[in-house]
Amino acid sequence: MARVKDKIHICENCKKEITGEIIKKGRKEYCEDCMYEIDPDWTDWCKLFEYIKRLYNVENVSVQIITQLKKYNNENKMSYYGMFHTLRYVYEILEMELDTDKGVGIIPYFYTKAEQFMNKKFDIEDKAEEYNIEAVTHTVTTKRQDNYRNQKKNINLDKWKEQTE
Numbered sequence: 001m002a003r004v005k006d007k008i009h010i011c012e013n014c015k016k017e018i019t020g021e022i023i024k025k026g027r028k029e030y031c032e033d034c035m036y037e038i039d040p041d042w043t044d045w046c047k048l049f050e051y052i053k054r055l056y057n058v059e060n061v062s063v064q065i066i067t068q069l070k071k072y073n074n075e076n077k078m079s080y081y082g083m084f085h086t087l088r089y090v091y092e093i094l095e096m097e098l099d100t101d102k103g104v105g106i107i108p109y110f111y112t113k114a115e116q117f118m119n120k121k122f123d124i125e126d127k128a129e130e131y132n133i134e135a136v137t138h139t140v141t142t143k144r145q146d147n148y149r150n151q152k153k154n155i156n157l158d159k160w161k162e163q164t165e
Contacts, residue, residue: 069083
């Protein structure tokens, strides 16, 4: 029997041997560095894709969801980054229930609200970074007044006895 050698993967863009992760786009294979050059949205797509897999608890994302995402990106001009944050807003912030039958059909309805929310959140984070917050410790010393304990109070118990009788 003939032995089959491992296939050497060559990047379609830089024509170098791929030593790290092989990224397939269509029938072409790319190295990670070239994929960033070819498709700047690739990292956002991967982030969105991984979040959906975790959210729906599946190994592979369904064709329905991929079609929806591409439609929203091409026709509605929604970014993959924005869709990722929209899903996080809907399911983590608003804590809505997941409807697996409709895929990610909720995205168009909450995209602008999520965008406004995330913009406010990022503005607050930026303002918080501007402030230099340092922990300041102040030492406060008090003087114990021993004369309070040593004083005897004269309480007339006769009045108390008369009231109880």
